[in-house]
Amino acid sequence: MPRSDAKVFASISADGDPTAPSVILGRAVVLGGSVGGLLAARVLADYAERVVIIDRDELTAAGAARVGVPQGSQIHALLPAGRAQLERWFPGFSQQAVARGVYVASADVRRTYLDGRLKVRGSDVAVLSASRPFLESLIRGRTLELPNVEVVRGRVTGLDLSATAVTAVRYESMDGPGVEAADLVVDATGRSSRLGDWLARGGWERLPLTRMTININYATATFRRAESEPALGTVLAICSPGASGDIAGAMFTAIEGDRWMVMMGGYGDSQPGRTAEDLVRRLREDFPPEFRGVVESEMLGEVETYRQADSRRRDFHALERFPARLVSVGDAVSSFNPIYGQGMTSAALHASCLARYLSAEPDLSVAAREFFALQRVVVDAAWGISTSADLSRPSVSGPYPRGYRISSWVGNQIQEASVTDPTVARRFDAVTQMDRHPSYLATPGTVLRAIRANWRARRRAGHPHTP
Numbered sequence: 001m002p003r004s005d006a007k008v009f010a011s012i013s014a015d016g017d018p019t020a021p022s023v024i025l026g027r028a029v030v031l032g033g034s035v036g037g038l039l040a041a042r043v044l045a046d047y048a049e050r051v052v053i054i055d056r057d058e059l060t061a062a063g064a065a066r067v068g069v070p071q072g073s074q075i076h077a078l079l080p081a082g083r084a085q086l087e088r089w090f091p092g093f094s095q096q097a098v099a100r101g102v103y104v105a106s107a108d109v110r111r112t113y114l115d116g117r118l119k120v121r122g123s124d125v126a127v128l129s130a131s132r133p134f135l136e137s138l139i140r141g142r143t144l145e146l147p148n149v150e151v152v153r154g155r156v157t158g159l160d161l162s163a164t165a166v167t168a169v170r171y172e173s174m175d176g177p178g179v180e181a182a183d184l185v186v187d188a189t190g191r192s193s194r195l196g197d198w199l200a201r202g203g204w205e206r207l208p209l210t211r212m213t214i215n216i217n218y219a220t221a222t223f224r225r226a227e228s229e230p231a232l233g234t235v236l237a238i239c240s241p242g243a244s245g246d247i248a249g250a251m252f253t254a255i256e257g258d259r260w261m262v263m264m265g266g267y268g269d270s271q272p273g274r275t276a277e278d279l280v281r282r283l284r285e286d287f288p289p290e291f292r293g294v295v296e297s298e299m300l301g302e303v304e305t306y307r308q309a310d311s312r313r314r315d316f317h318a319l320e321r322f323p324a325r326l327v328s329v330g331d332a333v334s335s336f337n338p339i340y341g342q343g344m345t346s347a348a349l350h351a352s353c354l355a356r357y358l359s360a361e362p363d364l365s366v367a368a369r370e371f372f373a374l375q376r377v378v379v380d381a382a383w384g385i386s387t388s389a390d391l392s393r394p395s396v397s398g399p400y401p402r403g404y405r406i407s408s409w410v411g412n413q414i415q416e417a418s419v420t421d422p423t424v425a426r427r428f429d430a431v432t433q434m435d436r437h438p439s440y441l442a443t444p445g446t447v448l449r450a451i452r453a454n455w456r457a458r459r460r461a462g463h464p465h466t467p
């Protein structure tokens, strides 16, 4: 009998020791050495004699922003489920990260607001907080210390394909064109992956791409943080469409190097951070008072802005024909509205799917359908969470899934109740932080509890009949 998505999700996000490795591949080639590629390479190191990562950037150990990851200067939250996977693949990762200066935001030093109202505490899990390049450099350090993993600097330009499978990767390097033969290729080249073009060039089906227009604008700045300010580590202020129009929200968190990283997001024409003064003013005036304390510190460097036009997913599981020995992970498969912080955690869960697929010693002469079936569960979960929230924005015009009106009503009840009811807040966090499958929230017990909590909250506020 097929297992439910919830059960598959639970097994993928398990944080136990990886299955005992067994070498079933000669050479595995990973395209792209960012978070998705590095985690895939870590998994492959257990199953391949040699793992080659090809990236167009120089992957140095230092935690500096790089051209191939243009979103790297924006604030990045690592969800607890992503941290659990990092710990699983790199035992002692958190401890090592903290020793290197990563900030740990325990539940005591985190606050979340919804439309200006302070939420009750949800998840008790401590969160690692670092800049995106620094976090990537820690993952890279652990991956590249594996004896069978190496990096080649080059821009991947295409694939060699037989009638049924991928056989090699072509790239351009400083020394000219190169070819890397491969028993398995993992595409981790991010949301602008050209895999579809490379396959079409070889006569294969084009990859279906689903997009949902979101037009989100990010602005991130860093500020000096005095060591005497440890009382509060992370504040997230979420704005719902009904209350705040096109403002998405704001967040600040302590990061390595005694700094605060602060972001504000807006949709459509709302473009925070056109100037540093404008960003500081809006953070000071439009958000909870904690933001004031942070933006009054010295700003370090410039305000960095970033616009993302859409959420997108490529449904490999739905393809009728697909070459063997080829899979895709991370943003190359699905990339969501970044405000929900799902990207790196999704990439980590894709790596977990890869481990499950390879540990079953699959038939590598056919397309990796078992892998895509597992990955589909992760993509659906993250896509469901982020797009159902985005669909309530006036600027977003679909596609609306079946049953959207009722699921949106239920979602609103639960989100609202997560402000006042600790049990609903814990369940809400477990799902939005990708620890649990979304079906964990959609139980009659949780929905009824949420409706009751909202009714009580309205009564306390003196509006017993507000719908």
Ligand SMILES: Cc1cc2nc3c(=O)[nH]c(=O)nc-3n(C[C@H](O)[C@H](O)[C@H](O)COP(=O)(O)OP(=O)(O)OC[C@H]3O[C@@H](n4cnc5c(N)ncnc54)[C@H](O)[C@@H]3O)c2cc1C
Residues within 6 Å of the ligand: 031, 032, 033, 034, 035, 036, 037, 054, 055, 056, 057, 067, 068, 069, 071, 074, 075, 076, 077, 078, 079, 154, 155, 156, 157, 188, 189, 190, 191, 218, 306, 308, 329, 330, 331, 332, 338, 339, 340, 341, 342, 343, 344, 345, 347
């Ligand atoms: C504004 C913004 C904020 C975000 N905030 C969060 C957050 O809070 N939390 C979170 O978890 N995620 C967040 N994300 C998503 C996160 O950045 C990605 O999910 C994460 O980086 C994993 O992506 P990836 O490794 O799949 O691809 P990427 O990080 O995009 O890396 C792709 C890699 O492929 C390489 N590459 C590309 N093309 C080629 C080629 N032809 N040849 C060789 N190399 C190539 C690039 O150099 C790069 O190293 C955010 C994204 C954005 C845009």
